Amino acid sequence: MENKHKQEKDIRILETFISRYCRSKHNGEKGKLCPECDELLSYAKQKREKCPLDPKPTCKHCHVHCYGKVQRAKIKEIMAYSGKHLLLRGRLDLLWHYFF
Numbered sequence: 001m002e003n004k005h006k007q008e009k010d011i012r013i014l015e016t017f018i019s020r021y022c023r024s025k026h027n028g029e030k031g032k033l034c035p036e037c038d039e040l041l042s043y044a045k046q047k048r049e050k051c052p053l054d055p056k057p058t059c060k061h062c063h064v065h066c067y068g069k070v071q072r073a074k075i076k077e078i079m080a081y082s083g084k085h086l087l088l089r090g091r092l093d094l095l096w097h098y099f100f
Contacts, residue, residue, distance in 0.1 A: 003054055003055065003056070006055070006056065007048060007049065007051075007056070010048055010056070011044075011045055011048055014041065014044055014045075014048070015041060016082075016086070017078055017079055017082040017083070017086070018033065018037050018040065018041050018044075018078055018082075019031070019033065019037075020081075020082040020085055020086055021037065021077075021078040021081055021082045022034055022037040024081070024085065025081075040071060040074060040075070040078075043067075043071055044067070044071070044075065047066045047067060050066075051066065052064075059075070
């Protein structure tokens with residue numbers, strides 16, 4: 001049960017990061033993703049839900065990289081960009097996720 005809770009939390013955080021990136025880079029509306037970002041989010045959700053590791057480490061500390069090279073590079077770009085923006089706007093709760 002705890003693993004399911006962590007999985008849902010990870011997905012919510014990923015949605016937050018991708019949404020912030022999409023609004024800034026693709027001039028998306030709040031709460032709505034462009035087709036490219038929506039596809040990436042769907043891909044990431046599918047990979048996260050099928051992760052065989054328990055407990056699941058953060059992706060940067062994981063020894064099994066389940067994303068393809070293109071998707072992995074895009075997620076790294078999104079995390080770097082959105083992380084800075086969200087932290088500067090007071091989302092300190094995301095700092096905890098970054099380090100642990």
